[in-house]
Each structure stands twice: as C-alpha cells, then as structure tokens.
C-alpha cells in the first residue's frame with residue numbers, strides 16, 4: 001500500500017521541489033537538483049498507481065479538472081497549506097501514468113526560451129509547465145553549443161527535453177538532415193518521430209523521418225531524396241542507408257542517443273561509432289540514459 005499523504009509530508013519535510021510517481025520505480029523526491037528515492041515504499045506496482053490515481057481523481061484535485069484528448073491532466077491541489085500541481089498522463093488503457101507534484105511556481109516554457117509555433121503545439125497537447133528534465137535541458141540546448149548527458153527514464157518528458165530545442169534550431173529552408181536521433185527499437189523510433197511531428201505541427205515544411213528495420217527501405221530512400229530535416233533511426237537501418245549512399249549526415253549538428261544504455265546493451269556500439277564517424281566533429285552530442 002502506498003501512502004500518498006506520507007510521501008507528500010516527506011517531500012515537504014525534506015524541502016523537495018517536486019515528486020515523481022512513475023510506475024515501475026519508487027517515488028523520487030527532487031531535492032535541489034537531485035532526485036532522491038522516497039524510502040517509504042519500493043517499486044510502484046500498477047495497483048499502487050491505481051491507488052494513487054484514486055487519491056487524486058476522487059479526492060484531491062480541482063473538481064473541474066478534465067483530461068485533454070491526449071489523456072493528460074494538469075491541475076493543482078493543496079496539502080498542509082502548500083500548493084502542489086499534479087500532472088497525470090495515461091498511456092493507453094494500461095494504468096500507467098506519471099504524476100508530478102510541484103510545490104513551487106515553475107518557469108513557463110516561454111521563459112525557458114521555447115518559440116511561439118512550438119509553444120502553440122505543446123499547449124494544445126496539454127503541456128502546461130515544463131517537467132524537471134525539460135527545465136534543465138531546454139535552456140541548455142537552446143544556448144551555446146553544448147554536449148549533454150542526462151539521466152532520464154521513460155515517462156519523465158525526455159523526448160520534449162531534447163526535441164523542442166533541436167526542432168527550434170532547424171533551418172527549414174535547408175532540406176538536409178540537421179539532427180539525428182538514434183534509438184534502440186522500432187517502437188521507440190516511431191514514438192519519437194510522432195512526438196516530434198506533434199511538436200513541429202506549426203513549423204511549416206519541417207520534415208521528420210523515422211528509419212528503422214523491418215519496413216520498406218525503398219520508401220525511406222524516397223523520403224530522404226525529397227529532403228528531411230530530422231532523422232530518427234535505429235542504428236542497423238541507418239548503416240544500411242549509409243552503405244547505399246542514400247543519406248548525407250554531413251550537415252548534422254545535433255546527435256541524440258536516446259536510451260543510450262539500451263543501445264550499448266544491445267551491441268550497437270560499433271554501429272554507433274561508424275555513424276558518428278560520418279558526422280562532422282563540431283556536432284553537439286546529447287546522451288540520454290535510464
């Protein structure tokens with residue numbers, strides 16, 4: 001049984017700025033810049049998540065809070081005289097969701113430097129305030145050229161953390177890959193490309209192409225010929241395209257390794273090195289690992 005009141009009390013006591021409740025990991029309290037596990041319970045099971053869900057939906061959030069079409073809810077509530085925000089996202093029918101409780105006022109996406117067309121898109125998706133990894137990574141990537149290593153699990157908002165700034169930096173009039181995202185699986189590849197398409201909905205003509213094994217290489221080659229700005233790829237298929245000289249990585253300025261730990265575990269090290277060798281050295285490297 002998880003005791004949400006106790007988690008909240010601990011957060012207040014330890015002066016945590018926010019708390020993450022994510023299925024499969026134990027609650028994390030964010031104290032200063034660091035995440036500290038909440039010692040009261042171990043990994044959160046789907047049943048725990050259902051209890052927590054009830055706690056908020058049935059009891060503690062504003063009565064008029066509604067889920068958006070994308071199954072997200074952003075609302076606030078009071079606990080022991082302090083205001084928290086709760087952010088819930090449901091993924092499919094599975095009771096897996098992310099809760100976020102924020103004690104302090106957060107900067108807005110606008111204050112982090114996110115530009116108008118992207119702001120409009122993410123507002124429509126129900127993103128009201130940046131998640132912690134976004135708060136840290138977005139201004140950094142929008143600033144001077146930087147390499148970043150971030151530790152972030154799925155569900156923490158990492159796709160937007162790197163996606164928003166790299167999309168914002170694309171020169172749309174230049175129809176060449178300027179950003180490359182490498183990820184371990186076809187599913188993740190498609191999901192990232194979908195997210196990037198959603199974020200760039202109001203940037204005219206920006207093209208994101210997912211390339212992954214198991215689907216027609218011919219149609220991927222055609223799309224590359226027509227011109228794309230962002231390539232999201234699994235390493236094996238990208239190498240295949242490179243060998244056929246159908247993809248030009250010489251204008252890539254940002255490389256993201258999403259689930260880098262997983263790619264290394266899956267034995268993609270050589271492929272990744274081969275891909276990186278085809279990209280100019282003055283690129284930015286962003287590495288995300290669980």
Ligand code: AMP
Pocket residue numbers: 072087089098126127128129130131134153154155156157158159160
């Ligand atoms: P990710 O870690 O990138 O897989 O993101 C986890 C989930 O959180 C996805 O459903 C995102 O659409 C959602 N998400 C990301 N950033 C925000 C935000 N700032 N506010 C609300 N939902 C978000």
